[in-house]
Amino acid sequence: MRIRPLADRVVIKKIEAEEKTASGIVLPGAAKEQPQIAEVVEVGPGGMVDGKEVKMELKVGDKVIFSKYAGSEVKLEGQEYTILKQSEILAVVE
Amino acid sequence: MRIRPLADRVVIKKIEAEEKTASGIVLPGAAKEQPQIAEVVEVGPGGMVDGKEVKMELKVGDKVIFSKYAGSEVKLEGQEYTILKQSEILAVVE
Amino acid sequence: MRIRPLADRVVIKKIEAEEKTASGIVLPGAAKEQPQIAEVVEVGPGGMVDGKEVKMELKVGDKVIFSKYAGSEVKLEGQEYTILKQSEILAVVE
Amino acid sequence: MRIRPLADRVVIKKIEAEEKTASGIVLPGAAKEQPQIAEVVEVGPGGMVDGKEVKMELKVGDKVIFSKYAGSEVKLEGQEYTILKQSEILAVVE
Amino acid sequence: MRIRPLADRVVIKKIEAEEKTASGIVLPGAAKEQPQIAEVVEVGPGGMVDGKEVKMELKVGDKVIFSKYAGSEVKLEGQEYTILKQSEILAVVE
Amino acid sequence: MRIRPLADRVVIKKIEAEEKTASGIVLPGAAKEQPQIAEVVEVGPGGMVDGKEVKMELKVGDKVIFSKYAGSEVKLEGQEYTILKQSEILAVVE
Amino acid sequence: MRIRPLADRVVIKKIEAEEKTASGIVLPGAAKEQPQIAEVVEVGPGGMVDGKEVKMELKVGDKVIFSKYAGSEVKLEGQEYTILKQSEILAVVE
Numbered sequence: 001m002r003i004r005p006l007a008d009r010v011v012i013k014k015i016e017a018e019e020k021t022a023s024g025i026v027l028p029g030a031a032k033e034q035p036q037i038a039e040v041v042e043v044g045p046g047g048m049v050d051g052k053e054v055k056m057e058l059k060v061g062d063k064v065i066f067s068k069y070a071g072s073e074v075k076l077e078g079q080e081y082t083i084l085k086q087s088e089i090l091a092v093v094e
Numbered sequence: 095m096r097i098r099p100l101a102d103r104v105v106i107k108k109i110e111a112e113e114k115t116a117s118g119i120v121l122p123g124a125a126k127e128q129p130q131i132a133e134v135v136e137v138g139p140g141g142m143v144d145g146k147e148v149k150m151e152l153k154v155g156d157k158v159i160f161s162k163y164a165g166s167e168v169k170l171e172g173q174e175y176t177i178l179k180q181s182e183i184l185a186v187v188e
Numbered sequence: 189m190r191i192r193p194l195a196d197r198v199v200i201k202k203i204e205a206e207e208k209t210a211s212g213i214v215l216p217g218a219a220k221e222q223p224q225i226a227e228v229v230e231v232g233p234g235g236m237v238d239g240k241e242v243k244m245e246l247k248v249g250d251k252v253i254f255s256k257y258a259g260s261e262v263k264l265e266g267q268e269y270t271i272l273k274q275s276e277i278l279a280v281v282e
Numbered sequence: 283m284r285i286r287p288l289a290d291r292v293v294i295k296k297i298e299a300e301e302k303t304a305s306g307i308v309l310p311g312a313a314k315e316q317p318q319i320a321e322v323v324e325v326g327p328g329g330m331v332d333g334k335e336v337k338m339e340l341k342v343g344d345k346v347i348f349s350k351y352a353g354s355e356v357k358l359e360g361q362e363y364t365i366l367k368q369s370e371i372l373a374v375v376e
Numbered sequence: 377m378r379i380r381p382l383a384d385r386v387v388i389k390k391i392e393a394e395e396k397t398a399s400g401i402v403l404p405g406a407a408k409e410q411p412q413i414a415e416v417v418e419v420g421p422g423g424m425v426d427g428k429e430v431k432m433e434l435k436v437g438d439k440v441i442f443s444k445y446a447g448s449e450v451k452l453e454g455q456e457y458t459i460l461k462q463s464e465i466l467a468v469v470e
Numbered sequence: 471m472r473i474r475p476l477a478d479r480v481v482i483k484k485i486e487a488e489e490k491t492a493s494g495i496v497l498p499g500a501a502k503e504q505p506q507i508a509e510v511v512e513v514g515p516g517g518m519v520d521g522k523e524v525k526m527e528l529k530v531g532d533k534v535i536f537s538k539y540a541g542s543e544v545k546l547e548g549q550e551y552t553i554l555k556q557s558e559i560l561a562v563v564e
Numbered sequence: 565m566r567i568r569p570l571a572d573r574v575v576i577k578k579i580e581a582e583e584k585t586a587s588g589i590v591l592p593g594a595a596k597e598q599p600q601i602a603e604v605v606e607v608g609p610g611g612m613v614d615g616k617e618v619k620m621e622l623k624v625g626d627k628v629i630f631s632k633y634a635g636s637e638v639k640l641e642g643q644e645y646t647i648l649k650q651s652e653i654l655a656v657v658e
Binding site: 036058065091092 | 566569573606
């Protein structure tokens, strides 16, 4: 099953950070302070959106920072995704 | 009776998920965690909407993900539908 | 007395559903679950509305579904009407 | 004293309904259920309003239905008027 | 000291109504029911305002009716003025 | 240190009124009723702002009246300034 | 790791003021009254944003004043950044 976003939307998947402490214990993401970073998994076609031409700048695989609460969360086959407009993506992390 | 949506609207019908557990018991949709997926049953003509040209990208039969609370719910001949603008459809599921 | 709507407005009249139960008792509309269906009784001329050209797609006699709370209700000669913009009409029922 | 409305505004005066009951008692307007009908007493010049050309469709003497709470009420020489934009007039009653 | 309004603004001064009762007692404005009438004391140059050309229609000395609460009140050399946009002036009283 | 405002912004500094009473006592500004007057200390370059051309009409040294609560207050080297858009300046006082 | 802002956004880093008192004690930033000054560390490409051409005026290294609460805060590799639109930057400090 594949999510094909419409218009100027992208589908992103939050990156679960995992890290070993000095003692070797694996800390799940929630136990650490971490940025809102996600990976782009699908990119919409862009085009005319609300009467304005939107060109998609993002590509699949980009690591991005996005506004907290932006977009809609959906769960598909046990995986959580966020669908949001490209303009709600703040930056790409390289 | 047929619902013909105006302008850039589409009519969708929520998909009721039904699933057998290992023991063979059928779980109704509400008992599971499921995405907001619906099927497009009617597509409006598009055209000039609020002074902007809107081209309809969706077609009848598309499985779509839509924003929770988007659109208006109507009940016709015992069936519930949601009428919403194409721009409130987030993605197509394939 | 006739209500001539201005600009991109239409005048609609809610359709009172009446139905006999198996025992032959007539149920008034309020006692049943029914869609918000109304009949268009007057259609405005359209034209330039807030700087945008609006073409009227509806015609007198159309059965329509409209957003709950949309428009203004007026009572004239004992009959209740709703005056609303064509863009607040969601769909035509055929 | 005369009120000359600016731009796309009109000045209207509510119509006081007066009616005799069967017994001949005159009921003042407030005692009956009546539509929000008013008479247009002045029409502004129209023209460019907020960057958009507005053509005045109403004329002095038109009986109109208007949105409750629309416009500003003013009292001049003991008479109450409402000044509102033509776009807040819903329909003309003929 | 002179207030020169910018863009599409005008400066107005409320007109204090003063009236003798039959007994000859002078009633200050606050004791009577009176419209919100003011006199235009300065008119801005108009021109491009928020990307739209605004032509000033008002002139110094015009008696105007304005929306209650519109504009900003300022006190200069003991005199109160209201500075507001021409579009917040509802009508001219003649 | 100098504050160079961007786009259509200006930097203003409130004018502290100081006045001697008949007895020669100096009253600080807060003890008197005074208009919101400030002096323009920096003027941005104007140009395209939100897709619209803005021409700066104000110049350094202008005494201006501005909307209460408009703009952002900043403190730099012990001096308080307000940075606001030219369109939030109501009038120039001459 | 590098944050590359999209469209008309910039990445800024608050400047921590540090100052010795007469006695030589170092005061951390929070103990003093200080303006909201930050340094620009990344500048987006500008271009068409919401249908309007935006030209980036800021450059890396600029010291800027920005609206309190503007933008989104992100933490990356232990450093806090704010990502905001160029139009939310009020002024450059020189």
